Every structure is written in C-alpha cells, then in structure tokens.
Amino acid sequence: MTRTEDLTPLKSAPRWIIAVTGTYLCLGAFALYVWSHASPAFSVQASPGGAEALSVIGMAAAQAWFCALALRAFEAGAPLRRAWFLIMLSAAAHVAGGLLSQTASLPASLALGSADQIRRIALLFSGPLQMALLAAGLLVALRILWKLGFWVRPKAAGWALAGILILFTLTRFAATAAGQLTADTAISLVRSLLLSVLSLEALFLWLSAARMGKGPIAKCWRAFAIGVFVIGFGEAAVWAIGGYVPAWMVAALEWYVWFPAVAVFALAPAHTVAAVRRATGRASTSSDRIPVSPLPRAASAS
Amino acid sequence: MHPRTATLVSFSDAELNPARSRRIARHLRQCPDCQAALERISREKRSLSALAGRDRPAIDPQPSLAAVLAGMARWRESPAPELRSRARAQIEIYFGCGAASFLESPDIRADELLARTLELISTFLGQEAVEAVTGEILRGLDCAALTAEVLP
Numbered sequence: 001m002t003r004t005e006d007l008t009p010l011k012s013a014p015r016w017i018i019a020v021t022g023t024y025l026c027l028g029a030f031a032l033y034v035w036s037h038a039s040p041a042f043s044v045q046a047s048p049g050g051a052e053a054l055s056v057i058g059m060a061a062a063q064a065w066f067c068a069l070a071l072r073a074f075e076a077g078a079p080l081r082r083a084w085f086l087i088m089l090s091a092a093a094h095v096a097g098g099l100l101s102q103t104a105s106l107p108a109s110l111a112l113g114s115a116d117q118i119r120r121i122a123l124l125f126s127g128p129l130q131m132a133l134l135a136a137g138l139l140v141a142l143r144i145l146w147k148l149g150f151w152v153r154p155k156a157a158g159w160a161l162a163g164i165l166i167l168f169t170l171t172r173f174a175a176t177a178a179g180q181l182t183a184d185t186a187i188s189l190v191r192s193l194l195l196s197v198l199s200l201e202a203l204f205l206w207l208s209a210a211r212m213g214k215g216p217i218a219k220c221w222r223a224f225a226i227g228v229f230v231i232g233f234g235e236a237a238v239w240a241i242g243g244y245v246p247a248w249m250v251a252a253l254e255w256y257v258w259f260p261a262v263a264v265f266a267l268a269p270a271h272t273v274a275a276v277r278r279a280t281g282r283a284s285t286s287s288d289r290i291p292v293s294p295l296p297r298a299a300s301a302s
Numbered sequence: 303m304h305p306r307t308a309t310l311v312s313f314s315d316a317e318l319n320p321a322r323s324r325r326i327a328r329h330l331r332q333c334p335d336c337q338a339a340l341e342r343i344s345r346e347k348r349s350l351s352a353l354a355g356r357d358r359p360a361i362d363p364q365p366s367l368a369a370v371l372a373g374m375a376r377w378r379e380s381p382a383p384e385l386r387s388r389a390r391a392q393i394e395i396y397f398g399c400g401a402a403s404f405l406e407s408p409d410i411r412a413d414e415l416l417a418r419t420l421e422l423i424s425t426f427l428g429q430e431a432v433e434a435v436t437g438e439i440l441r442g443l444d445c446a447a448l449t450a451e452v453l454p
Contacts, residue, residue, distance in 0.1 A: 073428035080425055144425060149404065213398015217426045272426070275396050279423070279431035279438075 010277045013066065013270040014219075021263040024055060025256070032252055053255055057098035059262040064091035066269035073276045079144050084269070086137030087224075090130050091265070097126025123187050131194035138201045138224060145208040145221070152207035165199035165232040172239060195232055202228035216275040223268035230261040305329065310340050320383050382412040388439040389419040396435075397422065 009016075067088035074081035100122035104115045145151070154162070173192040176185050206225035212218035234257025242250050305313070305326055312318050313326045330336050389412075393402040405418050416439065424432045 073430065075429055078425075078428065148422065148425065150401075211400050211404065213394070213400035213402070215394065215396045215398040215401070217396050218398045218401070276427050276431055279396070279427055279434045 010069070011274045011281070013274055014216075014267055017062070017263060017267050017270055021059075021260060025260065028252075028255070028259075053259070054098075054102070056255070056258050056262050057095055057102070059259065059266050060091050060094040060098060063262065063266035063269065064088055064095055066266060066273055067091055070269045070272045070276070073272075080141065083137045083140035083144070086133050086140065087269070090133035090137060093125045093130040093133060094262070097122045097124070097130065100125060120183055120187070123184070127187055128190040128194060131191060131198060134224075135194055135197050135201060138198070138205060141221060141224075142201060142204055142208070145205075150208040150211050152204075152211050154203055154207060158203050158207060161229075162199050162203040165229070165236070166196045168232070168236040168239070169193070169196045169199070195228075195235070198228045199232050202226075202232075216271040216278075220268045220271035220275075223264050223271065227261045227264040227268070230257060230264060234258075234261065304333065304336055307339065307343070310336065310343055314340060314343055319387075384443060385439065386412045386415055389416050392435050392439060393419050393422065396427065 067084055071081060071084040071088055074084065100118055104118040104122060169192040173189055176188050176192070179185060202225040205221050206229075209218045209220075209222040209225065234253070238250060238253050238257065241253075309318070309322075309326065313323060316323070318326065330340060386406075390402045390406060393405060401422070405422070406415060410418075419439070420432050420436060423435050427435075
C-alpha cells in the first residue's frame, strides 16, 4: 500500500479521530489549567445545566455518519447490517438529545416548549434511548461473533471488572430509587440498568475481539467495549468524588468522560469503514482483477 | 549443509513452508546421506504407528523414498498451499493473527479455509469486500488446477 493511499480521508479516518480527540483533550486540559489559575481575574459562563457540549454532539454526529457509511457496505438481510443500523440509531439519538438540550437553553421567546420538558426529552434521547439502541446493536454483533466461534469465557479478572461496574450502577440505582420517584429519577434508573447490561456486553465483546487480534475489525469491536468501560468507570469516578469537589470540577470531569467515550464510539465504525475501503479500493485499482467466485459455493463448505 | 533430523521429520510430515520444503527436496535429490536419513525416519514412523495401532494404510502403508519425493513435488506444484497462505494473510490483515490461527485448524482443507475466510469477510465487511478479497486471494493462481484439487 502506498503512502498516498494511506492518506485518503476514509482509510485514515481512525487516525484523524485519534488526533482530533488527543488535541482537543490537551487543549481542554490546558484551558482548565489556565482558568483555574486566572479564575479570580474573569468569570466563565458555564454551559447551562444539562446541556451537552457541542464537541460531544459533533463527535456523536461523526459516529452516526461513520455508522451510515459502514451500513452501506452490507446488503439487505446481511446479519451485521441490523447491528450497524441499531448503532447508527443510537448515535442519532445521542445527537438529537444533545441538540435538544442546547435548545432548552435558548431564551424563552425562541424555545419550542418549556425548558424543563425539552431538557427531559433530551435526557431521554441521549440517555436510555441511546443506551438501549447501543445495547441492542452490540447484542446482535455479539451473537454473530459467538456464532462464528469467537466465544471466550471470561476469567476472574474480567468478571471482577464487569462486577465493579455493575455494582456501581446498582448502588446508584438503589440510591436513586430510595428517593422520591420523579421523571428525572426514572430516566436515571433506566439508564443505570442499561449501563449494567452494556458493561456485561462490553466484557464479552472485548474478549471476543481480543481473540481475533489487532486487525481493524477487531479494533472496531474492541473500541465499543472501551467506550462502554470509559462511561462506566468515568461515571463511577464522578459519582464517587461528586460530593467532595466543586461543581465546576464535576462538570469538567463529566466532559472528560463523555468526549473520549463518544470519540471511541466514533472510532469503531471508522475502523470498519477504513477496512472496507481498503479491501474494495485495492481491488478496484488492480488491473489484473480476476473474475469473482471461481470457487462456486465456497462458503457452503463451512 | 545437511538439514537437521527434526527438519527432515517436519519435511516428511509436510509441515514445512513451501520455500523451505523446496530447498530440502532439492538437497535430498543430491544427497544420499539425507535420503537414507529420510528413509530411516519414514521407517521409524511406520514402526511407531504400527506399535501404537494408528497406522493409516489408506494413505500408503510403505511409501518408498521415490513416492515421498513424488508426493512432495506434486505438493510443491499445487496451488493449494499458496491459496492457504493467501487466505491466512487476508484474515490477518482485516482481523488479526488470533483469528487466523483460530480459523486454521491443522486438518482444515484449503477450500474450507477459503470458505471460512470469505464467510468472515462477508459478515464483517460486506459482499463487495468479499469480491475484492476473493480476487486478491486467487490472483495469478492456476484456477483450473485449484478447482480440480480443492473441489472434488
């Protein structure tokens, strides 16, 4: 493969996502450092309560776009098409929730409804709906991986890792359920349960992808597992220290959880798209391409 | 330089890669010592198999050195090992070494390996990629010989 091919936009999309995320996180850390030292000199208008950062929304949009590109590689009825469709819907739900949360902060004259209502719908979209769709998509992918023989029994360390995440989500579930049940707490409860399910799926996905090796397809499914782990452990950390640090620090930490997590989710379909482009691009540039399927019904031998 | 006994054992079991196998076969044609060593190895293997009651007469109960060499020559000319290594390479490119090792059980036939490779590519990369990868694997191979050999 030539260097020119390596630099074609879609084939090098994973590298671009990593570079953008790394740069953005470094800039964020630098801005936080400057602000923490200069805060007495000027005040900072924090994002309105519940509104998602535009960077996170942008990255979720990138994820949806890459999922759509990955989806196009599969014909109707292909087993993995359903998984990509659900994952794309999950990313779209995240984008919709993020945009709605931004509109909730508009002045009352421009708002589409009451800010509380919009914020709640936004929470529903970018919380339970996004997670449920992602969990369904990953479950379809897991079943395919297992059917193809990539089933790996977790070892004690794996169970412990997933156990910690599940314990955290269930503890938060119990703490939330103990209080008065409102629409917000109900959303939070469902979200906690879905995070537990996603943690288990991420464990199995990680092990199956690790068994494959280090190719782009293995990296794709491993990226989803990493994204779920980042959300789970990040939220656990934020929850654990939430009562002991200033609110601005909690907001910053949440951003440091969600932005990398969504970036990793965008990285996953980007790896698949890059692999598809690599396969199909290479063939289309070959002058001596031979006719397809000279081995009739080769797949039937499996 | 004479090959080591372990190498000759692997050669007689057809476990060496095609290039190395070719070198050994070339050397065997010129070296009576190694021919004798290979014959001794074949004899010992037959005796051990007979002792263990696991002799497989269907293959060849008492292959002569000439038969072994002829078999090797046929194997060298066959496109199947090349097909196998190309299929493995494609799996390594898109999935990784783990998937390649996982797919390639010791007794898998070249056509089965190709089928499993294409099944994986089809599942995770789609039909267009299957067509491209099939072309990549079969490019330059003698498809007629391959079809006769791997598709009985």
